[in-house]
Amino acid sequence: MKIIKRNGQEMVFDASKIKNAITKANLSVDDVTKRLNEEQIDKIVAKVTEECNAMGRAVGVEEIQDFVEFGIMGEGAYEVAKNYITYRYIRQLARQVNTTDKQIFSLIDCQNEEVKQENSNKNPTVNSVQRDYMAGEVSKDLTKRFLLPENVWKAHEEGLIHFHDADYFAQRMHNCDLVNLEDMLQNGTVISSTLIEKPHSFSTACNIATQIVAQVASSQYGGQSISLAHLAPFVDISRQKIKKDVTQELIEACGHADPEMVDKITEKRVKAEINRGVQTIQYQVITLMTTNGQAPFVTEFLYLGEAKNEREREDLAMIIEETLKQRYEGVKNEKGVAITPAFPKIIYVLEEDNIHPESKYYYLTELAAKCTAKRLVPDYISEKKMKELKEGNCFPVMGCRSALSPWKDENGNYKFYGRFNQGVVTINLVDVALSSGGDMKKFWKILDERLEICYEALMCRHNRLKGTLSDAAPILWQHGAIARLKPGEKIDKLLYGGYSTISLGYAGLYECVKYMTGKSHTDPEATPFALEIMKKMNDACNKWKAKTNIGFSIYGTPLESTTYKFAKCLQKRFGIIPGITDKNYITNSYHVHVTEPINAFDKLKFESQFQALSTGGAISYVEVPNMQDNIEAVLQVIKFIYDNIMYAELNTKSDYCQACGYDGEIMIVEDDDGKLVWECPHCHNRDQTKMNVARRTCGYIGSQFWNQGRTQEIRDRVLHL
Numbered sequence: 001m002k003i004i005k006r007n008g009q010e011m012v013f014d015a016s017k018i019k020n021a022i023t024k025a026n027l028s029v030d031d032v033t034k035r036l037n038e039e040q041i042d043k044i045v046a047k048v049t050e051e052c053n054a055m056g057r058a059v060g061v062e063e064i065q066d067f068v069e070f071g072i073m074g075e076g077a078y079e080v081a082k083n084y085i086t087y088r089y090i091r092q093l094a095r096q097v098n099t100t101d102k103q104i105f106s107l108i109d110c111q112n113e114e115v116k117q118e119n120s121n122k123n124p125t126v127n128s129v130q131r132d133y134m135a136g137e138v139s140k141d142l143t144k145r146f147l148l149p150e151n152v153w154k155a156h157e158e159g160l161i162h163f164h165d166a167d168y169f170a171q172r173m174h175n176c177d178l179v180n181l182e183d184m185l186q187n188g189t190v191i192s193s194t195l196i197e198k199p200h201s202f203s204t205a206c207n208i209a210t211q212i213v214a215q216v217a218s219s220q221y222g223g224q225s226i227s228l229a230h231l232a233p234f235v236d237i238s239r240q241k242i243k244k245d246v247t248q249e250l251i252e253a254c255g256h257a258d259p260e261m262v263d264k265i266t267e268k269r270v271k272a273e274i275n276r277g278v279q280t281i282q283y284q285v286i287t288l289m290t291t292n293g294q295a296p297f298v299t300e301f302l303y304l305g306e307a308k309n310e311r312e313r314e315d316l317a318m319i320i321e322e323t324l325k326q327r328y329e330g331v332k333n334e335k336g337v338a339i340t341p342a343f344p345k346i347i348y349v350l351e352e353d354n355i356h357p358e359s360k361y362y363y364l365t366e367l368a369a370k371c372t373a374k375r376l377v378p379d380y381i382s383e384k385k386m387k388e389l390k391e392g393n394c395f396p397v398m399g400c401r402s403a404l405s406p407w408k409d410e411n412g413n414y415k416f417y418g419r420f421n422q423g424v425v426t427i428n429l430v431d432v433a434l435s436s437g438g439d440m441k442k443f444w445k446i447l448d449e450r451l452e453i454c455y456e457a458l459m460c461r462h463n464r465l466k467g468t469l470s471d472a473a474p475i476l477w478q479h480g481a482i483a484r485l486k487p488g489e490k491i492d493k494l495l496y497g498g499y500s501t502i503s504l505g506y507a508g509l510y511e512c513v514k515y516m517t518g519k520s521h522t523d524p525e526a527t528p529f530a531l532e533i534m535k536k537m538n539d540a541c542n543k544w545k546a547k548t549n550i551g552f553s554i555y556g557t558p559l560e561s562t563t564y565k566f567a568k569c570l571q572k573r574f575g576i577i578p579g580i581t582d583k584n585y586i587t588n589s590y591h592v593h594v595t596e597p598i599n600a601f602d603k604l605k606f607e608s609q610f611q612a613l614s615t616g617g618a619i620s621y622v623e624v625p626n627m628q629d630n631i632e633a634v635l636q637v638i639k640f641i642y643d644n645i646m647y648a649e650l651n652t653k654s655d656y657c658q659a660c661g662y663d664g665e666i667m668i669v670e671d672d673d674g675k676l677v678w679e680c681p682h683c684h685n686r687d688q689t690k691m692n693v694a695r696r697t698c699g700y701i702g703s704q705f706w707n708q709g710r711t712q713e714i715r716d717r718v719l720h721l
Contacts, residue, residue, distance in 0.1 A: 002058040002673055010058060012673070018068060019045045025072070025084035034079040036072070044071035054576060057584045057708050058675070063572055136167025143169045147464070152457045159569025160450060162426040162562045163457055164505070168221040172468040174500070176222030176398035177420035177482055182230040184212055184480040191215055191475065201241065205234040206277035210284035216481050217296035219473035222421065223345075223399020225299040228319050229306035231277070235270065235315035242269045271318065278322040285344050286331060296343065301396035303349040304361060305383060320348075320364055324378070328371040333656070333692055337663075340375045340654035340694040342701040347396055348378035350642040369634040372650050373627040376696055379619070379649040382642045389612055389646055397647065400558050403617035405551055407498050418482050419500055423461035425454050426505030426557040428566050429512035429533065430586050434574045438516060447533070451504075451540045458502055462550055466492055498551035503616045504541055505557030507566060508586040509533065510593045515580050522592055522606055534590070534613040541615075553616030556589030560697055563588065564709025583716070584709040589618060594713055600624070600720040601640055608645040620648045621696065622720040627652060633721065649696065651717075656692040659685035666693050668715040676711045 001013040022044060026036050036044075048067040052059045065088055072081040143166045144153050156163040165175070188197045191211055199205040209226065216224050243266045250257035250265075285298055302320045307313035327346060330338035348368045354361040368378050383394045391406040395416040398404070402421050409415050427450050436443035470477035470485040477485045483494060494500055513521040513530045521530035534554070541552040559566070563585040570581045587593050590610035592603055600622035607620040627634050627650070634650065641648045655666040660683035669679045671686075678693055679686050694701050695714055706714065 001053060002675055003052075003064065004058045004060045013049075013052060013059075015045050015049050018048055018064065022068060022072065022080075022084070025087065026077075026080050028083045028087075029079045031079065034077065036075060036077045036080055040075045040077070044068065044075065047071050047074075055571060056582075056674070057568070057712075060568070063568075066572065139168060139170035140166045148460055149456065152453060152460065155450075155453050156457075158573070159428055159566050160431050161428060161454055161457060162505070162507075162557075162565070164424040164426065164562075165221050169461075169464065172465055172472060174220050174222070174465060175421040175423045175503075176402050177216070177220065177224055177476075178396060178398055178404065178417045179212065179216055179224050179226050179481050180418035181209060181212065181226045182417065183484075185209070185230060185234070187480065189475070189481075190479045199234060200237060201273070202231065202234040202238040203273050203277045203280065205231050206280045207284075210281055212475070212481065213285060213296045213298050215475040217298070219476050219481075220420075222402070223297040223299060225301055225347075225396040225398055227301040227303065227306060227396065227417070228323065229301070229303060229312075229316055232307060232312045232316040232319060235274065235319070236311060238273050239266060239270050242266050242273070271322075274318050274322050275326075278319065278326055282323075282326055282331070282341075282344065286341050297345075297399055298343055299345040299347055299396060299399065301347050301349070302378065303351075303381075303383075303394065303396075304353055305349065305351055305394060317361055317364060321367065324348075324364070324367045324371050327375050327377060328367070330375060333658070335658055337656055337658075337661075339656050339692045340701070342694065345400070345701070346378035347381055349381045349383050349394060350638065351383040351394075355639060355642050365638065366631070366635065369631050369638060370628075373631060373634050373652065374654065376650075376652060376654055376694060376701055379647070380638060380641045381647050382645065384642060385608075385644070385646040389615075397617055397619075401617040401619045401647070402501070402503060402555060403553075403615070404501055405498055405553055405615060407551075418480075420482055420494075422465055422495065422500050422502040423458070424503040424505045424555060424557065425457040425461070426507055426555075426559075426562065427451065427454050427537075428508060428569075428586075429506055430508035430515070430566070430570055430580065431573070433512040433515040434570065434577070434580070436516070440516065443516060444536075447536060451537070454504055455540070455544055458504065458544075458552070459548075462495060462502055462548075465495055466490075468492075496549050498545075501551040501553050501616055503553055503555035504537060505555045506537060506589060507557050507559050507562070509590045509610075510587040511580050515577070520593065520596060521590075522596065522598065530590070531609065531613070534610060538613055538615070554614055555616035556610075556614040556618035558697075559586070559588050560702070560710065561707050563713065564707045567709050583712060585713040589614065591620070594623075594717045597718060598720060600637055603720055604637075604640060604645045604648055611646050618647065620645060621651050622648070623651045623717045624721040625652070625719055627721075637721070651696045654694040657683060657685055658690040658692070659683050659687070666691055668711060676708055676715065678705065 002010050003013050004010055019041060022041050026041065029035050048064065048071055051067050052064060069081060069085060072084060147169060152163065155161045185205055185208065186198060188195065189212065190196065196208055199208055209231065213224065213226065243262060246262050246265045247257045250262065285296055300323065302323065304313055304316055307316045331341045333339050353359050354365045356362060372378060386394045393406055393414055398421055404416055404419050406414055432447050432450055433443060435446050468491045470489045470491060471487055476482045477491055478487065485491065509530055510521055513526050517526040517529055519526040521527055537554045541554055544552045566586050567581065567584050574581055576582050590607060592598055592607065603622055604620055611618045611620065622637065637650060653665045656663050657666065657680035660680060662680050662682035666678050667681050668676050671677050677686050678688060678691065680691060685691060688705055693705065697706060697710055
């Protein structure tokens with residue numbers, strides 16, 4: 001059994017330390033008659049040990065101390081308990097003098113287990129990642145002590161809410177955005193004080209796009225999305241240039257240039273340039289290291305419907321085809337073996353021109369299905385369903401799932417690119433339910449109270465961004481990624497009127513409904529209650545929007561590491577409740593619980609009604625086995641997505657053991673201390689540095705492993721197909 005110290009370091013559980021602490025408190029009591037005897041001390045130690053074991057995870061020091069307090073008081077030794085609590089309080093005050101030193105030193109020494117597993121796409125041993133984490137610890141400390149109201153931070157620490165990305169809050173940074181790549185490429189931009197003019201070839205446009213992506217990633221902390229349609233016009237620019245060159249070459253070599261031969265050679269070279277350009281994007285994004293120590297969290301949007309004419313549509317189809325082919329091949333690791341990369345994330349739009357076998361571009365959907373079966377991407381947006389929900393529009397989400405609300409400019413035209421999300425605060429619905437004790441009237445009252453805390457926290461996010469000068473991130477605010485403001489101009493006008501969104505996240509709808517009704521939210525008798533909760537949160541967002549003119553929306557929180565935090569907080573506050581808090585994770589947003597048997601089609605159909613209410617973003621998934629030999633089944637799921645749900649994905653596995661060359665599924669097992677670890681079933685290698693594991697955890701692929709809560713959730717997933 002392991003424990004987590006306050007600095008995040010993982011240590012082996014040592015019952016003797018508990019006994020020593022109780023003994024010291026015991027001896028500090030002057031009246032011998034009010035002390036514990038040896039048998040009572042041993043009884044308390046045994047009970048605390050048993051309670052820690054029952055948690056099924058590494059227990060925090062604070063939790064152990066709570067168990068000790070209850071144990072001492074349970075023996076009636078109130079004087080001993082008082083001295084123990086007093087000493088604990090004095091130590092707490094001493095730690096508050098400087099709250100960051102130990103955490104920083106532990107992460108530098110790679111001993112902080114919680115930080116090491118906080119982000120599944122960051123390698124915590126790399127200097128740039130450590131530098132980012134160090135800055136994050138300082139930011140969290142400033143946020144806690146100066147920037148947030150005490151009640152908001154207290155709610156965050158207790159797990160009633162989660163104030164996302166507190167490690168970036170001290171800086172005036174926002175969450176994620178849709179990069180206006182079209183404006184930047186067509187009208188020029190500036191990178192590092194250097195003017196970048198409109199490119200004169202497709203390959204140059206791709207190269208500039210990757211530089212823009214890197215600059216944007218270093219100026220905000222969330223994901224960004226770019227559309228490949230914005231690169232498509234440059235294919236024909238290259239074509240015309242190549243055609244001119246080919247014509248000249250043939251005249252010089254043969255004395256004349258046959259038009260048919262010119263076109264044939266030209267198209268061959270155009271395809272070669274598309275190959276190079278797409279490869280540039282794939283490898284540049286993977287190998288670029290931004291200032292926060294990871295590859296840019298970028299999404300590529302593959303949507304034929306964005307092409308402005310038939311020529312551009314044909315060229316976009318070639319770009320999409322090459323993108324899917326290269327992702328299918330994967331990228332080589334340091335051993336030269338092709339593996340599945342985490343980024344770029346790819347979203348493929350399903351539309352009438354590619355969804356039916358007789359459709360012109362159905363071959364692209366077949367290629368997408370093959371790619372999904374092998375490399376977990378692309379994810380799928382249904383143009384039909386999105387248009388039903390977004391006022392006739394189809395556009396990319398930002399990062400893993402955050403979605404904008406439709407917005408029109410002064411001319412009445414819809415605009416999506418160049419817009420962004422201000423940030424997220426998530427409500428823990430499970431805690432609302434448990435705090436109510438199952439009393440329905442009390443439940444709605446507590447939900448209202450918690451939503452007000454979320455509103456206060458979200459307004460802190462908004463107000464932190466207010467007054468930000470465009471000079472803080474020129475690539476975003478001055479040079480076209482989001483806007484073209486003047487130097488020294490404030491970004492405030494972009495924070496109102498729904499131009500940008502700000503998100504109320506939610507988590508644990510399944511457990512919330514299960515506790516209040518005794519049934520899963522998939523049960524027809526319980527579903528109306530689940531939908532009522534969703535509508536309540538939407539009503540709150542609408543009320544806040546009307547009050548402030550800010551674009552509040554409800555967001556199905558991904559919960560990468562927060563799922564573990566919330567689970568631990570719930571266990572601390574309410575103990576182990578079978579079916580509710582007996583796991584080290586809670587369910588993402590509205591999702592069906594990962595252990596609940598349900599087929600892929602029923603799951604997608606059921607969850608589609610909740611997606612419609614998650615206006616600020618949501619994604620559904622189905623867990624599938626190896627489908628590489630059953631592409632027809634993948635295509636059937638894709639067709640069902642098109643007809644029934646706006647945004648969905650298929651989860652499979654894509655692993656490789658560097659120790660023995662095994663390329664099947666790496667398994668999750670328990671070690672001797674009860675900790676979940678990854679193990680190659682062929683050679684039993686457990687060294688994470690010698691294996692490549694790719695899993696989609698919360699809308700995007702992770703490849704640097706996960707905390708114990710998320711690892712347990714991955715292990716518990718049942719197949720839906």
